[in-house]
Amino acid sequence: MKTYRIATIPGDGIGKEVIPAGQRVMQAIADEGGLRFEFQNFDWGGDYYRQHGVMMPADGLDALRDQDAILFGSAGDPDIADHITLWGLRLKICQGFDQYANVRPTRILPGIDAPLKRCTPEQLNWVIVRENSEGEYSGVGGRVHQGHPIEAATDVSIMTRAGVERILHYAFKLAQSRPRKLLTVITKSNAQRHAMVMWDEIALQVSREFPDVTWDKELVDAATARMVNRPASLDTIVATNLHADILSDLAAALAGSLGIAPTGNIDPERRYPSMFEPIHGSAFDIMGQGLANPVGTFWSVVMLLEHLGETDAAARLMQAIERVTSTPALHTRDLGGQARTDDVTDAVCAQLAQGRQEKAA
Numbered sequence: 001m002k003t004y005r006i007a008t009i010p011g012d013g014i015g016k017e018v019i020p021a022g023q024r025v026m027q028a029i030a031d032e033g034g035l036r037f038e039f040q041n042f043d044w045g046g047d048y049y050r051q052h053g054v055m056m057p058a059d060g061l062d063a064l065r066d067q068d069a070i071l072f073g074s075a076g077d078p079d080i081a082d083h084i085t086l087w088g089l090r091l092k093i094c095q096g097f098d099q100y101a102n103v104r105p106t107r108i109l110p111g112i113d114a115p116l117k118r119c120t121p122e123q124l125n126w127v128i129v130r131e132n133s134e135g136e137y138s139g140v141g142g143r144v145h146q147g148h149p150i151e152a153a154t155d156v157s158i159m160t161r162a163g164v165e166r167i168l169h170y171a172f173k174l175a176q177s178r179p180r181k182l183l184t185v186i187t188k189s190n191a192q193r194h195a196m197v198m199w200d201e202i203a204l205q206v207s208r209e210f211p212d213v214t215w216d217k218e219l220v221d222a223a224t225a226r227m228v229n230r231p232a233s234l235d236t237i238v239a240t241n242l243h244a245d246i247l248s249d250l251a252a253a254l255a256g257s258l259g260i261a262p263t264g265n266i267d268p269e270r271r272y273p274s275m276f277e278p279i280h281g282s283a284f285d286i287m288g289q290g291l292a293n294p295v296g297t298f299w300s301v302v303m304l305l306e307h308l309g310e311t312d313a314a315a316r317l318m319q320a321i322e323r324v325t326s327t328p329a330l331h332t333r334d335l336g337g338q339a340r341t342d343d344v345t346d347a348v349c350a351q352l353a354q355g356r357q358e359k360a361a
C-alpha cells in the first residue's frame, strides 16, 4: 500500500482549526483503503515566535524536505508584524523549496449563493496561476534614515527571464490541459514599461510552443472589471506575484467566500515537496469559536491528492465536498449559514464513508 508522508503546519488563528479538520478528512480517505498517510505536525507560527524569537527553526526546511507534501494553515498574528509572520514562515517555505507556481482554482460550488447576479456557476470556472518566487515579492529593497524626514524605502520588483519563462510555460501547459485551452496573460505593461513588457514578449515566445492554446493579454485593472462583467471570457489566468495575489481574493469573493478557496504552491519539477493551503488568512476575528469554514482546506487537500497522482481519491473528495456545499444546513457563517467547522467536517467524512458503502454494494 502506498504511504505518503504529509507535513501539517496549522500556523496561526483558524489554521489551528481547519488543518486538523483537513487531517481528519485525509484519514477518512485513507480509511477507504489503497493509501496511507503518515502525518508529522509542526507547531510553527506566532506561538513558536513568542517562545523562540523565530516563526520556524533555522533548520526547519530540512525537516520538511523529505515529506511528500505539506498542508499549511495560515501565518499571521495580531501581536507580530505581518511581514515577520509571512516572511518567517510561509514565504520561507515557498522560496526555500522554489515553489514557483501558485495555483488557485476558482469555481462556484453547488449550493453556494455567489454575489454576481448575472453569472451562472458554469460561467465562472477559472484557474489563476500566480508567479510565486520573484516579482514584487522578491524581498529586495531597504530603508535608510528611518524616522527622519529624509527616510527612503524601496521594494524592488525583480523579474528574471528564467522566472517569467517558467511560469508562463507552466500556465500555457495548464491551459492546454483544460477543456477550453484558453489563457489570459495579465500584466500592467502600459505603465510598467520594463519587466512587464518583457512578460508580454516572453508570453508571445512561449505561446509558439502551444499552438492549440488560444491566448490573450489584459491589463490588471481591466482584468478586475472583466472578472465581474464577463467571467465566462476567462479560463486560465497567469499574472505576477502581486497582481495574482489581489485578483485571486477577488476571484474567491466572486465564487462566494474566501473560506472556500484553495491553493497549491507547486514545485513543478518535484525537487521539493509542494505546499497546499486555503487562501484565507488567520481570521483572528473568528478563531477558536468553531466558526471557520474548512472547505478551503478540504479543496486544498483535493489539490494535494491530485499532485500526488491520487486522482481517484481527489475526485471522490471533491464530490463529497460538493454534496456538502449543496446542503444549506451545512453552510458556515461566512456562507450565511449556522453550521460549525465540525459539522462540515463530519458531513464530508460521512459522504466519503457513504461513497465507500455505495461502491461496496
Ligand code: ATP
Binding pocket: 014, 074, 075, 076, 077, 258, 259, 260, 279, 280, 281, 282, 283, 284, 285, 286, 291, 292, 293, 294, 296, 332, 334
Ligand atoms: P491575515 O492577516 O492572516 O491575512 P485576515 O483576518 O486579515 O488574516 P482573512 O483571514 O483572509 O484575513 O479573513 C478576512 C475575513 O474573512 C475575516 O473577517 C474572516 O473572518 C473571514 N474568513 C476568512 N476565512 C474564513 C473561513 N475559512 N471561514 C469563515 N470566515 C473566514
